[in-house]
Amino acid sequence: MTLSHTVRRAALALVTVAWLAGGAAAQEGPAFKEIMQGLAEDMNHLNAAIFAENFEAIERYASAIAHHPRPSPAERARLMEAVGPRVELFQSIDHSVHGGAGEMAEAAGVGDMDGVLRYHARVMQGCVACHAAFRDELMQPDTPKL
Ligand code: HEC
Numbered sequence: 001m002t003l004s005h006t007v008r009r010a011a012l013a014l015v016t017v018a019w020l021a022g023g024a025a026a027q028e029g030p031a032f033k034e035i036m037q038g039l040a041e042d043m044n045h046l047n048a049a050i051f052a053e054n055f056e057a058i059e060r061y062a063s064a065i066a067h068h069p070r071p072s073p074a075e076r077a078r079l080m081e082a083v084g085p086r087v088e089l090f091q092s093i094d095h096s097v098h099g100g101a102g103e104m105a106e107a108a109g110v111g112d113m114d115g116v117l118r119y120h121a122r123v124m125q126g127c128v129a130c131h132a133a134f135r136d137e138l139m140q141p142d143t144p145k146l
Pocket of ligand 1: 039
């Protein structure tokens with residue numbers, strides 16, 4: 001193999017690595033809609049766990065909701081632009097859902113069903129309040145009405 005051959009190969013490898021890294025950085029994190037679909041699934045599992053009084057599973061799903069994946073930076077920018085001046089309302093509902101889910105996981109950890117149900121109500125209210133307040137602004141064109 002000639003020297004120029006080797007250099008060309010090395011350059012090509014570098015370009016490929018840079019391209020992959022750049023692509024990964026831009027795409028890092030799921031789309032908002034995928035996160036929402038994940039939350040809906042977690043809520044379904046959570047409800048089933050409540051009916052079964054399975055505190056271990058309640059704790060697991062509540063904590064998955066509390067620590068759901070963050071959207072990609074591009075997706076966050078899109079969201080913030082769509083939310084505009086109502087960003088505080090958006091964030092306060094978001095915090096209420098995260099906080100409620102965290103508290104629900106803790107209540108499940110100590111077998112406190114009353115606590116689980118109280119925080120479950122807070123989480124549900126947050127999901128629905130945010131949809132009512134923001135879905136029209138934030139819905140992607142291909143999204144059917146909630
Ligand atoms: C802070 C605001 C906010 C909170 C909190 C929130 N959502 Fe959403 N959700 C949205 C918005 C905005 C959309 C529309 C997104 C789109 O179409 O791109 C949406 C869409 C959805 C969808 C429809 C996804 C699809 O396939 O089109 C589901 C299901 C959903 N949310 C479930 C939930 C659940 C369950 C919770 C609570 C655990 C929750 N959301 C909490 C803002 C929120």
